[in-house]
Amino acid sequence: MDSQHRPSPDSEQQTTSRKQKRGIGGIGWAVIGTVFFGSLLAIGILPRLSQKSELQAAVKEASTVPSVNVITPRRATGATKVELPGNVVALNQTTIYARSTGYLRRWYADIGDRVQAGQLLAEIDSPDTDQQVLQAKAEVVQAQANVSQTRANLAKSVSDLKQARANLLIARQSWERWQVLVKQGAVPQQDADTKYATYQANLASVEAAQNTINSDSANIKAAQANAYASQANFQRNTVLQSYKKVTAPFAGVITARNVNTGVLISAGNGNTSNTSNTNTSNSSLYTIAAYDNLKVNVSVPQSLSQSLQTGQTAQITVRELPQRVFTGKVVRTSNAIDPTTRTLLTQLEVQNSDATLRPGMYANVRFAINRTNPPFVVPDSVLVVNGGGTQVATVTKDHTVHYQKVAVGRDYGTEIEITSGLTGNESLIATPTVDETEGLRVQPVAPTK
Numbered sequence: 001m002d003s004q005h006r007p008s009p010d011s012e013q014q015t016t017s018r019k020q021k022r023g024i025g026g027i028g029w030a031v032i033g034t035v036f037f038g039s040l041l042a043i044g045i046l047p048r049l050s051q052k053s054e055l056q057a058a059v060k061e062a063s064t065v066p067s068v069n070v071i072t073p074r075r076a077t078g079a080t081k082v083e084l085p086g087n088v089v090a091l092n093q094t095t096i097y098a099r100s101t102g103y104l105r106r107w108y109a110d111i112g113d114r115v116q117a118g119q120l121l122a123e124i125d126s127p128d129t130d131q132q133v134l135q136a137k138a139e140v141v142q143a144q145a146n147v148s149q150t151r152a153n154l155a156k157s158v159s160d161l162k163q164a165r166a167n168l169l170i171a172r173q174s175w176e177r178w179q180v181l182v183k184q185g186a187v188p189q190q191d192a193d194t195k196y197a198t199y200q201a202n203l204a205s206v207e208a209a210q211n212t213i214n215s216d217s218a219n220i221k222a223a224q225a226n227a228y229a230s231q232a233n234f235q236r237n238t239v240l241q242s243y244k245k246v247t248a249p250f251a252g253v254i255t256a257r258n259v260n261t262g263v264l265i266s267a268g269n270g271n272t273s274n275t276s277n278t279n280t281s282n283s284s285l286y287t288i289a290a291y292d293n294l295k296v297n298v299s300v301p302q303s304l305s306q307s308l309q310t311g312q313t314a315q316i317t318v319r320e321l322p323q324r325v326f327t328g329k330v331v332r333t334s335n336a337i338d339p340t341t342r343t344l345l346t347q348l349e350v351q352n353s354d355a356t357l358r359p360g361m362y363a364n365v366r367f368a369i370n371r372t373n374p375p376f377v378v379p380d381s382v383l384v385v386n387g388g389g390t391q392v393a394t395v396t397k398d399h400t401v402h403y404q405k406v407a408v409g410r411d412y413g414t415e416i417e418i419t420s421g422l423t424g425n426e427s428l429i430a431t432p433t434v435d436e437t438e439g440l441r442v443q444p445v446a447p448t449k
Contacts, residue, residue, distance in 0.1 A: 067445050070427040072428070082369055084299070093252075103125045103265070104262060115254060116251050133234070136237045146226065160212065168203055171199040171203075258285060297345065302343065303409050305333075307371055318357070326350050375419045390408055392421075395444045405421055
């Protein structure tokens, strides 16, 4: 049985050969698979390793270059509202002084009283002025009498001239007749000479009468001039006498009264002092202000002066009247910049018929201005103020810090205007510190929107 089932030697060799071939094929495939998967692994890992090294280098570089937040300046709007402080003053205000010397008889208006133009405010008792008026009036009468006397003298001189001319005519005719008689031998030459002498005497009388008329005419002119002077002096004293009654020069409100009944008033404007008599007052009597129209004086900054126009309106408010808004109109400017404050004095006129506003009030004036070249606006945190002036820290194209000098305009609190020094394309460090020195290399970081 065993001999029948034992394989032959040839079959065993074939079997062994097939096993060897099967073993060699499995190892080869394993090697090939290992090489293939290794290649794939190398293709995936090597780029990652390269990227990782680059990332590490970038992180290392970023850790050495500081990052800064940068912003870009923005252009302000052309239309803007400007609020400036103003001072309310009376459109017409004056101080009243006495033009007549004397004792104050009575006063009729006190502070706060509203008066009309020409209304009686006070009376001064001035006897010296009254006497001066009487004397001036007498001088006028005397001067007019002198004019009348000189005119009468002139009339007499004219009459004398007529008589002298008549006598001259008769004397000439007689002399001419006697000359004919002398030639005929009817009368002696002595009689003809007598007639000629009479003719010459009458000729001199005519010349004298003419000179008298000329003198009397000159006297009339002098007398008339004296009469005019006397009349002018009389009118002057009459006007001074009228100043005994102190009247309001215009309608307004009495804001000050500086005298009492019985005080001795000195004519003048208060520039001189009288130390010899303490009862003498040469100070002002009253101060009066017109309230119907008021002025508001505003100092406009130089940067806005070119945008302000005459006739432009503005809103005026005062803190004590929060519910009222008054409208003012620009009526004039000083047309000159104050070199001390660099401002333009601007005057507005506002109606005040109900006397709500009062001179001396502090007011807020709001202008609506259209700017042709509006400035840039940046946060106030970008400004750096040091020995070099007002500057901003910019980041250049090569990522280095550069400090640019600028000029500032209006301050809005959190933002501020830059009137010069920027073009609008700069990258400004939002909050510069002492670490950002000139030329430092930085990494700009734009704000996220």
